[in-house]
Amino acid sequence: SSQTNVFLDGMSLKNPINHGGVFGQNFGLGNPFPQNAIQEYKIETQNFGAETGQTGSAVVTAVTKTGGDEFHGSAFIQFQPKWLIEQPFFDKKNNVPKPSYNRKQFGGEFGGPIIPGKLHFYVAGEGTIQNLPGITGNVTTPIPQNLASLINVTHNNDFKQGLYFGKLTLFGSETETFDVSAFIRRENNLSDIDGNATPSHGRTIKTHQDRFQFSWRHTGDDFFNTFNIAYDKGEQSTPSVGTGPEFRLSSGTNFDTIAQAGAHFFEQGDNSEIWTIKNDMIWRRGDHTIKAGAQIAFMDLSRTVNEHFNGTYFYVNPGAVPSFDPLTATPYGARINLAPSPTLSAQNKQLGFYIQDTWRPNDHLTVNLGLRWDYESNGLNNKYVTPAGIASALRAYPGWAARGIDPNDYISTGNNRKPQKDRIQPRFGIAYDVHGDRDLVFFAGAGRYYDRSLFIRGVIESLANSNKVVNVPFCSATVTTGCVNFNASMRDPEAVRAAATGLFPGGGNVFVIKNDLKAPYSDQFNIGVRKQLGDVQAELTLSHVRSHNISMFVRSNFFENGWYSRFVTRDGAGVVTGCTNGGDLWIQDFSPGSLTNPGGAPVPTSICAAQNAQLAGFSGKLNR
Numbered sequence: 001s002s003q004t005n006v007f008l009d010g011m012s013l014k015n016p017i018n019h020g021g022v023f024g025q026n027f028g029l030g031n032p033f034p035q036n037a038i039q040e041y042k043i044e045t046q047n048f049g050a051e052t053g054q055t056g057s058a059v060v061t062a063v064t065k066t067g068g069d070e071f072h073g074s075a076f077i078q079f080q081p082k083w084l085i086e087q088p089f090f091d092k093k094n095n096v097p098k099p100s101y102n103r104k105q106f107g108g109e110f111g112g113p114i115i116p117g118k119l120h121f122y123v124a125g126e127g128t129i130q131n132l133p134g135i136t137g138n139v140t141t142p143i144p145q146n147l148a149s150l151i152n153v154t155h156n157n158d159f160k161q162g163l164y165f166g167k168l169t170l171f172g173s174e175t176e177t178f179d180v181s182a183f184i185r186r187e188n189n190l191s192d193i194d195g196n197a198t199p200s201h202g203r204t205i206k207t208h209q210d211r212f213q214f215s216w217r218h219t220g221d222d223f224f225n226t227f228n229i230a231y232d233k234g235e236q237s238t239p240s241v242g243t244g245p246e247f248r249l250s251s252g253t254n255f256d257t258i259a260q261a262g263a264h265f266f267e268q269g270d271n272s273e274i275w276t277i278k279n280d281m282i283w284r285r286g287d288h289t290i291k292a293g294a295q296i297a298f299m300d301l302s303r304t305v306n307e308h309f310n311g312t313y314f315y316v317n318p319g320a321v322p323s324f325d326p327l328t329a330t331p332y333g334a335r336i337n338l339a340p341s342p343t344l345s346a347q348n349k350q351l352g353f354y355i356q357d358t359w360r361p362n363d364h365l366t367v368n369l370g371l372r373w374d375y376e377s378n379g380l381n382n383k384y385v386t387p388a389g390i391a392s393a394l395r396a397y398p399g400w401a402a403r404g405i406d407p408n409d410y411i412s413t414g415n416n417r418k419p420q421k422d423r424i425q426p427r428f429g430i431a432y433d434v435h436g437d438r439d440l441v442f443f444a445g446a447g448r449y450y451d452r453s454l455f456i457r458g459v460i461e462s463l464a465n466s467n468k469v470v471n472v473p474f475c476s477a478t479v480t481t482g483c484v485n486f487n488a489s490m491r492d493p494e495a496v497r498a499a500a501t502g503l504f505p506g507g508g509n510v511f512v513i514k515n516d517l518k519a520p521y522s523d524q525f526n527i528g529v530r531k532q533l534g535d536v537q538a539e540l541t542l543s544h545v546r547s548h549n550i551s552m553f554v555r556s557n558f559f560e561n562g563w564y565s566r567f568v569t570r571d572g573a574g575v576v577t578g579c580t581n582g583g584d585l586w587i588q589d590f591s592p593g594s595l596t597n598p599g600g601a602p603v604p605t606s607i608c609a610a611q612n613a614q615l616a617g618f619s620g621k622l623n624r
Contacts, residue, residue: 003021003055003520004021004053004055004057004058004059004060005021005022005052005053005060006021006022006032006437007052007059007060007061007062007265008033008062008064008183009063009064009179009181009215009226009228010226010228011276011278012054012056013032013033014570016272016274016299016348016454016455017270017455017456018236018455018456019454019456020216020452023209023232023234023272024207024209024234024236026236027238028207028209028236029161029187029189030128030161030185030187031126031128031163031206033062033164033165033183034109034124034163034164036076036108036124036126037065037075037109037122038062038065038385039062039063039064039066041060041061041063042060043058043061044058044059044158045057045058045059045202045431046445046543046545046619047427047445047446047524047526048427048447049291049356049368049370049427050291050316050354050372050425050427051291051354053295053374053450054352054450054451056450056451056521056547057522064165064181065111065122065124065167066111066122066167066169067111067113067120067121067122067167067169068112068120069113069117070112070113071110071112071113072110072111073108073109073111075106075108076106076107077441078103079104079121080103080104080130081102082101082102084132084448085102085103085132086103087351089286096136096154097180100131100304101131101156102130102131103129103130103131104129104130105126105127105128105161106126106127107124107126108124108125109421110122110123117448117536118170118171118538119168120168120169121166121169121498122167123164123165123167124166124576125162125163126161126163127162127356129159129160130158131157131158132159133154133156134193135155136152136153136195137155137194137195137197138152138195139258139259141259142198142317142319142324143249143258143259143317143320143324144249144318144319144322144324145322146324147198147249147261147324148320150198150199150261151195151197151198151259155202156190157191158189158190159189159190159191160188160189161186161188162185162187163184163186164181165181165182165183166182167182168180168181174229175218175219175496176219177216177419178211178213178214178216178217179215179216180212180213180215181213182210182211182212182213183210183211183212183213184209184210184211185207185208185209185210186208187206188204188206188207189204189205189206189207190202190204190263191203191204192205194260194278196257196259197259197260197261197421197594198260199240199529200240200241200260201240201241201246201260201262201263201264203238203239203264204239204240205237205240206236206237206239208234208236209232209233209235209236210231210232210233211230211232212230212231212483213228214228214229215227215584222284223281223282225281225282226279227278228277228279229275229276230274230275230276230278231273231274231276232273232274232276234270234272235270235471236269236270236382237267237268237270238268238269238355239269241264242263242264244262244263244310244492245262245263245310245312245313245493246260246262246263246310246311246312246313247261247262247310247314248312248313248314248315248325249314249316249317250314252316252372253316253332253333253473253478255335255477257469259317261326263310265308265310265312266306266308267304268303268304268305268306269303270301270302270303270455270456271302272299272300272301272302273299274297274298275294275299276295276296276297276298276596277295277297278295278296279293280292280293287360288359289357289358289360290356291354291355291356292354293353293354294352294353294524295350295352296349296351296352297349297350298347298349300345300347301345301346301348301455302344302346303343303456303463304344304345305341305463305467307467307469308311308336308469309337309340311334311336311493311495311497312336313331313333313491314331314332314335315329315331315332316332324466330486331474332474332502333472333473333474334471334490334496335469336472336496336500337495337497338468338469338470338500338501338504339466339467339468341466341467342461342462344463346378346381347378348376348378348379348455349378350374350376350377350379351375352372352374352375353372353373354371355370356369356370356427363433363435363436364432364433364434364436365431365432366429366430366432366433367429367430368427368429368430369428369493370426370427371425371426372423373425374423374450374452375419375420375421376419376420376423376519377419378458379452379453379458379519380420380458380515381455381459381461382412382414382415383414384462385414385529386411386412386413389507389617390465390618391411393615393616393617393618394407394410394411394512394615395408397616398560399558399559399560399562400556402558402559402561402562403562405624409514409515410512410515410624411512411515412515413459417439418567420518420519423450423521425447425449425450426446426447426448426624427446427448428445428447429443429444429445429446430443430444430445438532439531440529440530441531442528442530443527444528445524446447446523446524446526448523449521449524450519450520450525450561451520451521453519453551459511459512460513460553461512461513464509464510465507465509465511467508468504468507468508469508470508472499472500472503480614482608483500484500484503506619507618507620508618508620509620509621509622510618510620511623511624512622512623517549517551518549519549520547520549520550521548522545522547522587523545523546523548524545524546524584525543527541527542528541553623553624554623554624555588555591555622556624557588557591557614557615557621557622559610559611559613560605560610560611560612563581563610564582564584564586564588565581565582565586566580566581567580567581568593568595573598574598575598576598576603577607578607578608579595579609581610590620590621591613591616591622592612592613592614593613594611594612594618595608595611595612
């Protein structure tokens with residue numbers, strides 16, 4: 001879905017930061033636009049015209065309604081009561097009382113003249129309020145009763161959305177039309193409450209979107225022009241219901257989890273402000289219809305990832321006692337991010353140009369030739385500089401050398417990542433109407449279609465490489481080294497962070513992207529026939545789509561001899577007798593950093609050449 005795009009009144013709703021294609025649809029549950037404000041729409045899944053950019057799969061094109069010379073309006077309401085919503089199976093089986101589930105969706109529209117024949121208005125709105133079944137708490141281990149009463153219940157997913165649209169249309173003359181429109185989306189979805197967590201541990205998925213657009217259309221005898229300028233502001237985030245640290249109950253002192261309370265440990269947020277200017281022209285010259293246009297977008301983008309910034313405190317589970325207060329109980333350890341990364345912001349500029357000729361020499365033949373070019377100034381966070389420690393470790397990393405991977409392909413100097421300007425996209429289509437009456441038509445088409453690299457991929461190096469999440473034991477009678485003394489000040493996560501920094505030298509996980517990472521694109525081809533059968537139009541099509549550069553991160557820890565994984569053989573005493581290649585088909589969350597015999601004695605490389613897959617100075621995953 002990330003390679004889809006939606007055009008509303010000629011302007012894209014593409015999400016430049018995160019997945020989902022359209023802004024807000026990676027997490028959001030509601031409609032991206034009030035449905036009753038749509039006049040007409042079209043869905044294309046292949047061979048789009050040259051005017052369509054930033055999509056490698058499907059395109060939805062929609063046009064909004066406009067007020068007229070007569071007042072008109074409509075309204076609707078849909079209500080789904082409790083008895084029409086099925087209760088979760090195990091709740092029903094265990095005779096859990098059914099909560100007050102319900103769902104309401106409602107909306108309306110109204111339009112008409114301000115100055116008849118000259119100035120019209122149109123407004124529309126849509127709302128959704130629902131309370132639907134979520135997860136049911138399922139902690140079977142005895143835990144404090146005050147926590148059990150909050151966890152072992154059904155947690156509902158509460159969702160609220162408001163969509164608002166308004167448009168003014170001015171008919172300046174017979175050839176000139178002006179539109180000014182505004183669209184506002186407000187959405188909050190309380191969800192993500194784990195089956196072993198209190199309600200405060202849930203997260204609200206928040207989606208806020210504002211769009212303001214101006215459009216001018218010139219309509220002549222053989223020349224048409226549409227000019228658009230739009231401002232988009234979007235925010236999508238996942239704030240925790242609670243605030244402050246997270247608290248977890250464990251079965252012992254090994255940092256496992258039985259139950260969770262307090263705030264959620266992970267939050268993220270995306271923000272964007274975009275100015276887009278676009279102009280499309282159409283000329284009719286005899287048998288030819290020529291389209292040409294250009295677009296420029298100025299983007300201010302930012303992303304925040306908060307992972308264990310506020311810390312997580314771990315406690316030994318006291319069992320089914322009446323009450324437990326994490327603010328007064330003594331934890332045995334904490335999990336905290338030693339180097340929390342700030343919000344990362346970047347500016348980006350996108351350009352697009354196209355020209356297309358549709359030639360119809362007669363009633364039978366139609367030929368379409370088009371060419372599109374797209375440019376992006378900062379698709380990969382081009383000014384990012386790989387930290388010196390990571391750069392040196394990669395250049396000295398034997399695993400990559402044995403694998404034939406050049407580390408300089410992944411080390412950014414701040415000036416070796418260039419703007420992406422190679423997105424040239426030829427497009428071709430042909431159709432033959434056998435009888436000239438659209439009864440029987442043979443058609444074929446081919447083309448290249450570029451999308452764009454998401455901001456979330458370009459900034460993952462900055463956000464991930466500056467983070468290091470560690471488990472910090474608090475000193476006790478059984479833990480006397482590698483620990484931090486707990487006192488009242490340690491209830492402040494900043495105090496834990498400061499005290500633990502010296503215990504964990506080096507870095508954590510490392511993410512790198514290739515300096516010349518290409519934008520995703522697809523090559524498409526189809527051939528088919530369309531036949532009118534009475535009132536039904538039938539179509540048979542053979543289509544081929546091959547996508548390229550659909551990038552994803554892969555584990556890139558390799559042993560000194562180039563192996564990704566290994567199988568170690570030992571004798572009866574546990575002494576290593578050899579190792580074999582484990583292959584590349586495994587997913588390893590942690591690659592071994594050493595190989596020893598019983599008692600800690602080293603294993604000679606003549607016995608096993610695959611000793612250490614860790615990047616020197618870093619403990620974690622190496623991803624590229």
